[in-house]
Amino acid sequence: MAKGRAIICEDRCKGCGLCVTACPQGLIELSKKLNNSGFHPAVVSDMEKCKGCALCALMCPDVAIEVEKEES
Amino acid sequence: MSKVLMKGNEAVAEAAVLGGCRYFFGYPITPQNEIPEYLAKRLPEVGGTFLQAESEISAINMVFGAAGSGARVMTSSSGPGISLKQEGISYISGAELPCVIVNMVRGGPGLGNIGPAQSDYFQATKGGGHGDYRLIVFGPASVQELVDLTIEAFELADRYRNPVMILGDGILGQMMEPVEFKVKEIRKGPEKPWAATGAKGRARNLITSLYIVPEELEEHCRKLKEKYDRIAAVEKRHESYFADDTEIVLAAYGTTARICKAVVDQARDEGIRAGLIRPVTLWPFPDEPYYKAAEHADAFLTVEMSNGQMVEDVRLSVNGRKPVHFLGRTGGIVPTKAEIYAEVKKIVEGGVR
Amino acid sequence: MSAAKVFTKPASMTDKIMHFCPGCTHGIIQRLVAEVIDELDIRENTIAVGPVGCAVFCYDYWDVDFHQASHGRAPAVATGVKRVHPDKVVFSLQGDGDIAAIGTTEIVHAAARGEKISCLFVNNSIYGMTGGQMAPTTIVGQKTTTTPGGRDSNMAGYPVKLTEMLAVLDGTAYSARVSVHNPANVIKAKKVIKKAFEVQIKGEGFAIVEILSTCPTNWGLSPVESIKWLEENILPYFPIGEFKTPGEVSR
Structure with missing residues (x-):
């Protein structure tokens, strides 16, 4: 079973939420914290469930997400 | 060739x-x-x-x-x-x-x-x-x-x-x-x-x-x-035509300058010490020759096929030392040698105003 | 077990954070172009020509040689560049006001000449950079700062379907409209942008790709609501698809 990791660069994120709706697993939410630019950055709530599909990164307008995938 | x-x-x-x-x-x-x-x-x-x-x-x-x-x-x-x-x-x-x-x-x-x-x-x-x-x-x-x-x-x-x-x-x-x-x-x-x-x-x-x-x-x-x-x-460039010892200096460029040369020739023939300073570069404008000519010339006459544009640069160059007159034709009409010469004569004979 | 990167910033993109407003899908388009440049391995062989408007700073994000153009004139500037460097890949990026209003002449005649350039046209149905005025592609009924009661076709006419217009010209080799409002369309959009570059590289002629995009700030909607508004209002008027492909040009 594929296991993934979506790495969101907090400082590049503008908190638009497009990745939140893009994630088929519903794993992304906007943080309560503010980043250095004053946005609520996206965070992965449960990385264990990430499959590494990269749809979040595909929809990110700010190239703030890198995705890794592990094959077991 | x-x-x-x-x-x-x-x-x-x-x-x-x-x-x-x-x-x-x-x-x-x-x-x-x-x-x-x-x-x-x-x-x-x-x-x-x-x-x-x-x-x-x-x-x-x-x-x-x-x-x-x-x-x-x-x-x-x-x-x-x-x-x-x-x-x-x-x-x-x-x-x-x-x-x-x-x-x-x-x-x-x-x-x-x-x-x-x-x-x-x-x-x-x-x-x-x-x-x-x-x-x-x-x-x-x-x-x-x-x-x-x-x-x-x-x-x-x-x-x-x-x-x-x-x-x-x-x-x-x-x-x-x-x-x-x-x-x-x-x-x-x-x-x-x-x-x-x-x-x-x-x-x-x-x-x-x-x-x-x-x-x-x-x-x-x-x-x-x-x-x-x-x-x-x-890069300032100009041509001087009998402009070293003058009572009147004409200022013109391009086609108009060619006619002014003929005017200078006629004036010299008839005893008027006329000269021409022709800018070759319009920007940068060759201001110094005009300024220097103001030492010996009594007056300037700018001739253009316009209502008076380069004349402003000639006036800036002369900087008030001598009067700068203007003769212009527009509408695609080229000023004639005769009308420019008549203007030269008028200015010279009328004295410096 | 080994972890492989399946998604990273394309090499042809600089590290600079883009100036676009939160949720503006222009950033996706910016990235797709860089991915295409990477995949075709043409970074050192490409000259980009930019617009005036929201993408005026696009050169900050692509690591390629870049030539500015004044508002609407990118296809003419790109023509000058391409004629000097026929062996290079020359592409332009313009918004709707730039390409379909003030620059209509330039884009139509670049296409008519069959200029071997790739023109990308970002349509968000509004003037973004100047604060949300009516664009040539503003939908009838859409509210903008200069159509406060909604675009009235009696007063302000109808949106320009530029990409369809260009498709009828013999000089146009490729004409297509895509959108980037969801992952499936983003994938499709990239394929089409790549095709527009390939059409140029093969010397087949002029290519135009219109890309539908959102403008949350000036539409007055959240980024997620903007996606929905695009689907419900823009897509029906500006259908996505290929209007002309190179095979048709010789017919």
Whole structure:
């Protein structure tokens, strides 16, 4: 079973939420914290469930997400 | 090479080719159509590209792109077409790109007519488009000078990374004169490491006139001013004709200057110590000869095919030391030798006012 | 077990954070172009020509040689560049006001000449940079700062379907409209952008790709609501698809 990791660069994120709706697993939410630019950055709530599909990164307008995938 | 008889417009076109111009983008307008027509045949012979654009605006923007790509490039037009090009000329100046622009001036304002005029002097020498910039402007007075200055225009454009304008008029473009092409081999421009050519093995190049940070734009404008000052210090050119010992100095350029020479000859024959100072560069304007002539001349007479444009630069140069009179014809009408001479006589006989 | 990167910033993109407003899908388009440049391995062989408008700073994000153009004139500037460098890949990026209003002449005649350039056209149905005025592609009924009661076709006419218009010209080799409002369309959009570059590289002629995009700030909607508004209002008027492919040009 594929296991993934979506790495969101907090400082590049503008908190638009497009990745939140893009994630088929519903794993992304906007943080309560503010980043250095004053946005609520996206965070992965449960990385264990990430499959590494990269749809979040595909929809990110700010190239703030890198995705890794592990094959077991 | 012996002299050949050529029309001004065609001579400019051939001179451009010798000067290394490989790209021409233009749009038809009278009285300069022989330039694009000649280059449509000639440029492909030397591996160049002639392209008739869909508009004057497109033509100058193609020039913008070709100049930013490192080419020697030219466009030509007349009055109304040059007005349309002003946006592009401002961008080209702001991005510090070399190119040559020919204006065979016709009667204005508006659609005016297709007769010769000098009423685009302000537009050529004082900016024309938006922002703080200068063109180097040549005012040739013969077909030979059209040739020599066009070839040189490409050199100056590259040396200063600045557009150069050839300010002719409908007569210069249409008349035929014997001309000699002193440049034997087609010239090549210098290497342009700043040009947009594809960032192969180097950091990317950026051709732009956008400086969104005020301090950066001010710095850019300061650099431009330094460049214009440098040009003004070394590139002013003029011709003096009996202007060393005068009671009256005529000031005229281009076609009008030729008539004024005949006026000076007639005046000298009839005992009036007249002379002519003819600017060859209209920007930078050769102010010093006028200032110096004010030491011995009693008066100046500026003659133009306009309602009075260059006369302002002559007055600035003379700086109030002597009166500067003006005679102008407009509408495509060329002032006659007789009417200029009559004005000279009137000024001389009336004493200094 | 080994971890492989399946998604990273394309090499042709700089590290600079883009200036676009939060949720503006222009950033996706910016990235797709860089991915295509990487995949075709043309970074050192490409000259980009930019617009005036929201994408005026696009050169900050692509690591390629770049030539500015004044508002609407990118296809003319790109023509000048391409004529000097026929062996290079020359592409332009323009917004709707730039390409379909003030620059209509330049794009139509670049297409008519069959200029071998790739033109990208971002349509978000509004003037973004100047603060939300009516664009040539504003939908009838859409509210903008200069159509406060909604675009009235009696007063302000109808949106320009530029990409369909260009498809009828013999000089156009490729004409297509895509959108980037969901992952499936983003993938499709990239394929089409790549095709537009390939059409140029093969010397087949002029290529135009219109890309539908959002403008949350000036539409007055959240980024997620903007996606929905695009689907419900823009897509029906501006259908996605290929209007002309190179095979048809010789017919």
